[in-house]
Amino acid sequence: MLRKLSPLAFLLTAFGAFSLTPVSAPALAAESAPVPSAHDIATLVTDRDAVRPGETLHVGLRLQLKPGWHTYWLNAGDAGEAPTLKTTASGALSGQSDAIAFPTPVRISEGGLMSYAYTGDVLLPQSLKLAGSAGTVTLKAHAEWLVCASTCVPESGDFSLDLPASSDAQGKTAPNSSAQGPLFVHAAQSSPVPSPFAAAVTSDGLLSLSGQGLSMASVKRAWFMPSVTGVIDQVAPQKLDVSDGKVTLKLNWIDAAHRPATLEGIVVLQDEAGQQTPLWITTQSAAPAAAATSMPAAGQVPVMAPEAHKVQGALWKMLIFAFLGGLILNLMPCVFPVLAMKAFSLARLGGSHRHEQIQSALAYTTGVMGSFAALGVAMIVLRSVGSAAGWGFQFQSPIFVIGVAWLLVMMALNLLGVFEVTLGRIGQDVTPRHGVWGDMLTGLLAVIVATPCTAPFMGAAIAAALSGPAWAGMALFLAMGFGLASPYVAIATIPFLARHMPRPGAWMAVLKQALAFPLLGTSVWLFWVACVQRGAMILPVGLGGAVALGLAAWLFGTTQRQAMIRGATMPVIIGRVIALLALVLAGVSLTRIDDATADARPIGMTGELGVVAYSPERLASLRDQGKPVFIDMTAAWCITCMVNERVALQSAQVKQAFEEKNITYMKGDWTNRDETISAFLRDHGRDGVPLYVYYAPHKDGTILPQILTASGVLDTIK
Structure with missing residues (x-):
């Protein structure tokens, strides 16, 4: 069926600017095995099923997006990220793909943000020049893309496709009769074509196209989509003016002082019948020459920190979520031991000067925010190299878990008075309860023990931090850190609250020791947690190391007291040498945990009666059968998860409701690293546990809050 041409499209065809079928009629096409998710189905497709040397093969990422979901163009707009596709050919023929030839996107304006996106069944094509001798070719491709609806989910896929040598020696291709070939024709028809009209932009943002054939009869609407973000206000209306031979659009520069010399992108011209003609334009600025000296050279793509405004609108909302998540994190049970120590610090500061209180608050905040920044850098870097690291990922290492346990044991012994940490002269107390460095260390410890918990609002903030640009991710992690530190900052710095802190007294000695427990x-x-990860064989190493550390702490404390009375005598020196050897022994045993437990069998958390271990295949099978499923993504090191289970999921009412409704309780244990669980978390816009999803029969999943109650679970399954 021939597509009806608008007058403008007919004119462009006459100019020879484009053809409706710029790719040759393809032979029988091929399609790889699908990579499905809850939001789309991804495949690698080609425009033919056989190849020959010297020809250009068209390949593409096909995304069949479910209703309500979209992915992005070259310029995603104010929020989002462009897809990437890298394809290589090996075998008798070899080659590497060009960049994606993006079709023209649609505009999605929502909540004050503009996105340039694709919906439905979309093909992102690219070309691959083949060289070598006739024979079978294997295509390998890796793609990454972002899909969004009310939430955004990063996805990726690896594809493989084998194409045999063509048997058509004369190089002729037969008309395509498969479902894939027309995808390339449609993508070519919807792609922008080089504009035959002269394009220019003035210093005040007036974009113009001029040439024969542009008139009120052929252009009724028009809009411009830049190739990079951060140049114009993409949401602002673009006032159209059409006269014979000229079309102008009024653009709003984001930064009028740093306008680009070259503006590239798509101008879409629409006629009265609704037919659209997308034109790729490259403009030259009409600004005065004096102003052009600070702009990029003609022909260059302007480097305008394209991510600077990419998440500008959504970032403020995510920053608020991050701050609230960090603030609520203070109420999580995992942070209680550190908050107990901070309570002691507040009591100690009750009789101190104002500047000491402020100094302590600033030091603690620095420790918390610095630790969040370091954790953010680690997660962003790991994500950039393809790791599935999520919130609390460090607790998936038994070495880290045992190391933190030993640190807490040593701090408890310090609070019990077994030893004192000294700096400079003997007796100068710089434990985490005193001094700037002590407050900073307490901030570090607060973050370490807080990461097994996920507070409300944190899930969305962490997902945004890891899916957006690095600078925005760091801002979100710092906001979470400030939220965690803010109660202590408020108490120590607000005069009214500071005046009502308790005064120091003899009771503090008792409190100090009580906080050790x-x-x-x-x-x-x-x-x-370590036992769940590596089995019971890890206990001799963990507890043995704790005993060695206890011995070192006792010897160090004993020699401290002796040195204060008699000075550095030989027994004092010998005692400290033995203490040092005990520390070294503990450190060596920590590094040998992996070897000592290599053959150990993890205990795991999915062996309870009535609990089914999560697997994508089992979940799909149950849903195909129309059975209700409750998903619990958890980890032994996640205290929030443990509390939710005790309070809600293991309550008599919930268990009875699950049994009456024949709900399959499926648990995913993320205590150790598990890529299938990481993929499930990413598919649901999360980067950490807990995650609870209920699938009613033949319906999409419902995500429950991160803090569960029995009544909340019952309301959801009803």
């Missing part, structure tokens, strides 16, 4: 209790939990 929450730390010891937390260390017991961490030893259990």
Whole structure:
């Protein structure tokens, strides 16, 4: 069926600017095995099913997006990220693909943001020049793309496709009769073509196209989509003016002082019948020459920090979420031991001068935000190299878990008075309870023990931090850190609150020792986490190291007291040498954990009665059968997960409701690294546990809050 040509399209065809079928009529096309997700189905497709040397093969990423979901153009707009596709050919013929030839996107304006996107069934094509001898070719491709609806989910896929040598010696191709070939024709028809009209832009943002054939009869609407973001206000209306031979659009520069010399992108011209003609334009600025000296050279793509405005509108919302998540994190049980120590610090500061209180608050905040920044850098870097690291990823290492448990044991012994940390002269106390460095260390410890917990609002903020540009991700992590530190900052710096802090007294000695026991209790939990990860064989190493550290702490404390009375005598020196050897022994045993437990069998968390271990295949099978499924993504090191299970999921009412409704309780154990669980989390816009999803029969999943109640679970499954 021939497509009806608008007058403008007919004119462009006459100019020879484009053809409706710029790719040759393809032979039988081929398609790879699909990479499905909850939001789309991705495949690698080609425009023919056989190849020959010297020809150009058209390949493409095909995304069949589910209703309500979209992916992005070369310039995603105010939020989002462009897809990437890298294809290589190996075998008798070889080659590497060019950049994606992006079709013309649609505009999606929502919430004060503009996105340039694709919906439905979309093909992102590229060309691949083949060289070598006749024979079978294997295509390997890796693609990454972002799909968004109310939330955004980063996705990726690896594809493989084998194409045999063509048997058509004369190089002729038969008309295509498969479902894939027309995709390339449609993509070519919807792609922008080089504009035959002269394009220019003035210093005040007036974009103009001029040439024969542009008139009120052929252009009724028009809009411009730049190839990079951060240049114009993409949401602002673009006032159209059409006269014979000239079309102008009024653009709003984001920064009038740093206008680009070259503006590239798509101008879409629409006639009265609604037919659209997309033109690729490259303009030259009409600004005065004096102003042009600070602009990029003609022909260059302007480097305008394209991500500077990419998430500008959404960033403020995510920053608020990040701050609230960090603030609520103070109420999570995992942070309690450190908050108990901060309570002691506040009590100690009750009788101190104002500047000491402010100094302590600033030091603690620096420790918290610096630790969040370091954690953010680690996660962003790991994501950039393809790792599936999520929130709390460091607790998936038993070495880290045992190391933190030992740190808490040593801090507890310090609070019990077994030893004192000294700097300079003996007796100068610089433990985490005193001094600038002590407050900063407490901030570091707060972040370490807080990462197993995920507070409300944090899930969306962390997902945004890891899917957007690095600078925005760092801002979100710092906002979470400030939220965690803000209660202590408020108490120590607001005069009214500071005046009502308790005064120091003899009661503080008792409080100091009492606070050691929450730390010891937390260390017991961490030893259990290590057992879940590597089995019971890890306990001799973990507890043996704790005993060695206890011996080192006792010897160090004993020699401290002796040195204060008698000076550095030989027994003092010998005691400290033994203490040092005990520390070295503990450190060596920590590095040998992997070897000592290599053959150990993890205990795991999915062996309970009535619990089914998560697998994508099992979930798909149950949903195909129309059975309700409740998904619990958890980890042994996630205290929020443990509390939710005890309070809500293991309550008698919830268990009874699950049994009555024949709901399959499926649990994913993320205590150790598991790529299938990481993929499920990413598919649901999360980068950490807990995650709870309920699938009613033949319906999409419903995500539950991160803090569960029995009544909330019952309301969801009803």
